[in-house]
Amino acid sequence: MSVTVILYDRVMTRWEPDARGRLQLAAMELYVERGFEQTTVAEIAERAGLTERTFFRHYADKREVLFFGQDELKERFVSTVAHAPDDAAPLDAVAAALHAIATDFESRRPWSQTRQTVINANPGLQERELIKLAGLSSAIAATLRDRGVDEPAASLTAEAGISVFHVAFQRWVAADNTRELAQIITESLAALRTVTANG
Amino acid sequence: MSVTVILYDRVMTRWEPDARGRLQLAAMELYVERGFEQTTVAEIAERAGLTERTFFRHYADKREVLFFGQDELKERFVSTVAHAPDDAAPLDAVAAALHAIATDFESRRPWSQTRQTVINANPGLQERELIKLAGLSSAIAATLRDRGVDEPAASLTAEAGISVFHVAFQRWVAADNTRELAQIITESLAALRTVTANG
DNA sequence: AGCGTTGATGACAGCAACTGACATCACAGG
DNA sequence: CCTGTGATGTCAGTTGCTGTCATCAACGCT
Incomplete structure (x- = not known):
């Protein structure tokens, strides 16, 4: 017991x-x-x-x-970005981290689903979730700055990455069929690129 | 008195x-x-x-x-997006709304500065600010969907727009010199487009 | 085995955010 | 002048959260 x-x-x-x-x-x-x-x-x-x-x-x-252990997620995220090849574009470094994280989550989908159901039912919990994501974003932005990315590009890349994660994650837990988080992330990132493309 | x-x-x-x-x-x-x-x-x-x-x-x-009156902001934002030309790209419609909002803020910079100082000094207030921005994002996404934009493009465009606003706003209140918010938004949006550009 | 140290837990008091229920007051309209 | 209405006051109560001190179980040491 x-x-x-x-x-x-x-x-x-x-x-x-x-x-x-x-x-x-x-x-x-x-x-x-x-x-x-x-x-x-x-x-x-x-x-x-x-x-x-x-x-x-x-x-x-x-x-x-409901948010215990987020620090490890942040560290993993940051270190993956930090260890990306020097010549990798900022958003590509972030994308690599997104996929690293995605595989970690893949095995815990049932837990993520019930957890997210609880969070989505309460504004106070959503606030907490958002500030955790914002903390992640800040950490990523700082890491990108260390890699030589200027502002506001660093912050915007980080926020874009978090947005992709957030949107993809919600679709992942809500999906009826069992599509992989990594795949949804790839497709969401592509959608972002399309939507922000000039012309 | x-x-x-x-x-x-x-x-x-x-x-x-x-x-x-x-x-x-x-x-x-x-x-x-x-x-x-x-x-x-x-x-x-x-x-x-x-x-x-x-x-x-x-x-x-x-x-x-500290957040009273945000509803009007949301309505103004949404209606500007809704009334953009039918052939306008989603992100361009959002950009138009960002500039409309920017001019509203321009005259209240001192108030915005003290308000933001208070918010930035307290995590609880930041949580509230973030969920307000998230509410804005949701409303914009819904409006884009009404304009025929599919998911996840609608949500990602909305989140990207909010990210631009957030980053630009922080730079605007923090700036020593008095650059216009609209200008900072334009430049931030351009930075986002550069950062998300392929190849 | 005995003993003191250490770190986690319990017990208790207290503050402040927030809520429900009901009384009260100022004004508007008749 | 009277009465309804809506905003405010009063009061009691719950709950999240904190400070303080006592207590207890394990561990190391002699």
């Missing part, structure tokens, strides 16, 4: 293991069962066998439960 | 006029003086000569004070 998989690299020693994971699981379940706003932090803690106070030691706020 | 300008088209009849405007002014002052988080709704209401409860009758929450 209890979660035995160690998800994080921290040392989990005392009491029942993986308090953070239990809290995340409990929160997710409750958000699905009765909605985000109708769920109280006390209820989450209770289901996880912990205290409300402990919840806030692991997650900055009630929304953050 | 009291605000006499009627800012909204509602009928302001009883007590001191323009309660909503007084609340907005008081909130803005306090956010600048001591920061957003350090300001309490009770303090805002007190400065405006009203009650905390009344504040929440005019603004859904503490953040919304």
Whole structure:
């Protein structure tokens, strides 16, 4: 019944293991069962066998439960952009990172779907999602600047890449048939290029 | 001392006029003086000569004070896109709307600057700003769809337009010299087109 | 085995954002 | 002058979130 998989690299020693994971699981379940706003932090803690106070030691706020681990995504994104060939065009470097990320997500589609359903049902969670994406965009822009890309090109390339990711991701989780995220990204990027083409 | 300008088209009849405007002014002052988080709704209401409860009758929450009137922006944006020539490319229709909006902002640069300073200093306010921009993007995408643009092109064009606006706006308020917003938008749009160009 | 250290957790008090319910007041129209 | 209407005031309550201090389980050390 209890979660035995160690998800994080921290040392989990005392009491029942993986308090953070239990809290995340409990929160997710409750958000699905009765909605985000109708769920109280006390209820989450209770289901996880912990205290409300402990919840806030692991997650900055009630929304953050759904966004834990985004830092790794950002690092992976940034490092892929950073390690692109020197002669790669900015948007191509970003596109490479998009595809690297896409393969990571491919195996977790069911999880992504339920998660996104919860987020799409609550404006507060959408706000949090948007600022996470904006943080990603900023990090990418900074990386592009390190590669010698000037402003505003760096920021615009980063934002364009995030837009492609965002639109493609929504289509991926919403799709009836099981098309691969990478493919949807490729096609979305092509659509962006078409739409911004001169003449 | 009291605000006499009627800012909204509602009928302001009883007590001191323009309660909503007084609340907005008081909130803005306090956010600048001591920061957003350090300001309490009770303090805002007190400065405006009203009650905390009344504040929440005019603004859904503490953040919304800084975003009142965004609906008009959205309508103006959407209608400009909708009324673009039938043969105009999607991104050109959006660009036309961007320039229409730009001229509206031009006269209110000082206000925009202090407002943006407050927003940039607080993550919660940035979240709200981002979801407002996302709402704009959705509305534009819907309008483009009405004009016969397919998905994902419609959403991507809308997001690209919003990205241009966002980046250009930040540069406009941050600029030492007083360059026109419309000009910065033109140049940002050109940069986006360059960056997304094939080959 | 005993003991102190360490880090996670519990217990408790408190603030501030936000909401619902009901009373009250000022004005408009009759 | 009277009455309805809409904006405001009053009050109680819930919940998210924080600071502070006590407590507990494991680990290392002797």
